[in-house]
Amino acid sequence: MAEAAQLPEGEHCAPPSFPYPYVQLDPEKAKLDGYAGYGKSKCSYGAFEAVIGQLREKIGYPYTHVPTQVLGWGGTGGGGWGTLCGALIGAATAINYTMPKSDADKVVSELFGWYCDHPFPEFMPEAGKALEYEGPIEKSVAKSPLCHVSVSVWCDASGLKAESKARSERCARVTADVAAKTVELLNQFHSKNFKAVYKNEVVDDCMICHGKGHSLENTRGMMDCEQCHTDVDPNNLVDHIKKSWDLL
Numbered sequence: 001m002a003e004a005a006q007l008p009e010g011e012h013c014a015p016p017s018f019p020y021p022y023v024q025l026d027p028e029k030a031k032l033d034g035y036a037g038y039g040k041s042k043c044s045y046g047a048f049e050a051v052i053g054q055l056r057e058k059i060g061y062p063y064t065h066v067p068t069q070v071l072g073w074g075g076t077g078g079g080g081w082g083t084l085c086g087a088l089i090g091a092a093t094a095i096n097y098t099m100p101k102s103d104a105d106k107v108v109s110e111l112f113g114w115y116c117d118h119p120f121p122e123f124m125p126e127a128g129k130a131l132e133y134e135g136p137i138e139k140s141v142a143k144s145p146l147c148h149v150s151v152s153v154w155c156d157a158s159g160l161k162a163e164s165k166a167r168s169e170r171c172a173r174v175t176a177d178v179a180a181k182t183v184e185l186l187n188q189f190h191s192k193n194f195k196a197v198y199k200n201e202v203v204d205d206c207m208i209c210h211g212k213g214h215s216l217e218n219t220r221g222m223m224d225c226e227q228c229h230t231d232v233d234p235n236n237l238v239d240h241i242k243k244s245w246d247l248l
């Protein structure tokens with residue numbers, strides 16, 4: 001059996017109370033740190049370290065005890081699977097350090113909604129300072145929080161390859177944008193200026209029947225239904241229901 005790690009003399013071992021404290025952070029610094037973090041250990045670590053690193057500098061303990069390397073797994077949407085965008089995994093985890101889950105869910109949802117609709121990357125490193133690829137990078141709108149969709153929509157928009165240096169550079173810049181947006185939302189939340197504004201009308205329309213408490217209640221979530229269920233026309237739901245019943 002592995003030996004328990006020994007605490008240095010004088011360190012207290014009571015766990016810090018949760019959630020951890022927060023002070024206003026600098027979104028511009030988060031951008032630069034997110035970008036640099038991507039260079040060290042990819043998107044998920046980059047976004048996480050951009051937020052936790054500033055809190056570590058400004059507050060110290062308990063953030064000095066957060067090993068940000070644990071978010072390394074989130075790169076490529078989690079162990080190489082292309083599920084949730086890794087920058088969102090890191091950012092959502094950072095958000096959850098600073099507030100109870102009931103609040104964190106609202107802020108995370110707002111971040112994911114922003115990610116779906118935002119044309120990025122916006123961040124542009126200084127000339128000569130790019131990680132993998134100099135110059136402007138094609139912007140795209142993912143309409144999804146999934147790594148798979150985000151990357152492939154960008155490949156389509158740019159005509160470039162998913163394993164290219166340009167794609168990696170694009171994701172480094174997306175990490176910078178996500179880190180800055182996260183800090184912006186955290187600053188708003190912790191100064192009582194946060195307001196959830198994200199809405200997806202297609203999802204609302206579908207959930208009238210498929211969502212919680214409604215006649216079918218056979219799905220959950222807020223991802224854009226239309227993006228995958230392309231055979232359902234949200235403007236002709238009567239036809240959808242007719243067709244669906246014909247299938248039975």
Ligand code: HEC
Pocket residue numbers: 202205206207208209210216225226229232233234237240241243244245
């Ligand atoms: C007014 C109610 C209603 C609304 C609104 C509605 N559906 Fe359905 N949907 C149904 C019914 C009824 C069925 C068939 C029942 C079953 O398969 O259990 C169905 C079946 C489905 C199915 C499985 C069969 C198929 O066609 O592939 C999918 C997927 C689906 N709906 C997606 C959607 C999406 C996406 C939206 C929004 C754009 C939507 N539905 C809106 C009632 C609705």
Ligand code: HEC
Pocket residue numbers: 203206207210218219220221222223224225226227228229
């Ligand atoms: C990322 C892609 C994706 C998104 C986004 C998505 N779905 Fe699905 N959905 C699937 C897949 C894949 C299945 C399982 C395969 C199938 O039955 O089509 C499925 C299954 C379903 C089914 C059961 C289908 C059946 O055969 O009876 C319903 C109903 C459904 N989805 C509704 C929705 C609604 C409503 C939304 C929006 C809130 C949504 N889906 C968003 C991919 C997606």
